[in-house]
Amino acid sequence: MIRKYAKPGQRILDVGVGLGRVLSGFPELERYGVDISFDYLEEARKRGINVCYALVEELPYTAEYFDLVVCADVLEHVLDLTLACRNILAVLKKGGHLIIRVPYRENLAPYLLPSCPYKYVHLRNFDEHSLRLLLERIF
Secondary structure, three states: OHHHHOOOOOEEEEEOOOOOHHHHOOOOOEEEEEEOOHHHHHHHHHOOOEEEEOOHHHOOOOOOOEEEEEEEOOOOOOOOHHHHHHHHHHHEEEEEEEEEEOOEOOOOHHHHOOOOOOOOOOOOOEOHHHHHHHHHHHO
């Protein structure tokens, strides 16, 4: 999807950049990433990505700064989905492209088990209708 929509020199933000794997294949773009793991951010920085520590609910960028925003495997974790979406869309230029990936109709029951090893569990699931309602009707 990035290859389809990105043009050399454009600014791209990866919300939940992790190790920077997604953006590492696009050196022709001005690459930015946010995450809540200092260790991940250090690795992404080594890949030439401009990174900062931030929650999606507190993005530190000016309005309409990015041509593309990627948000893969993040929205299912956020506490305030409305605020997260509002902030993502605020930093995206008018006519820009938003690429989102979320779990599809995931069973959340395993995250309630005492044996669940994850600190940051999935808090919600999605389907195509819930995403379309959120992004097309609310925003």
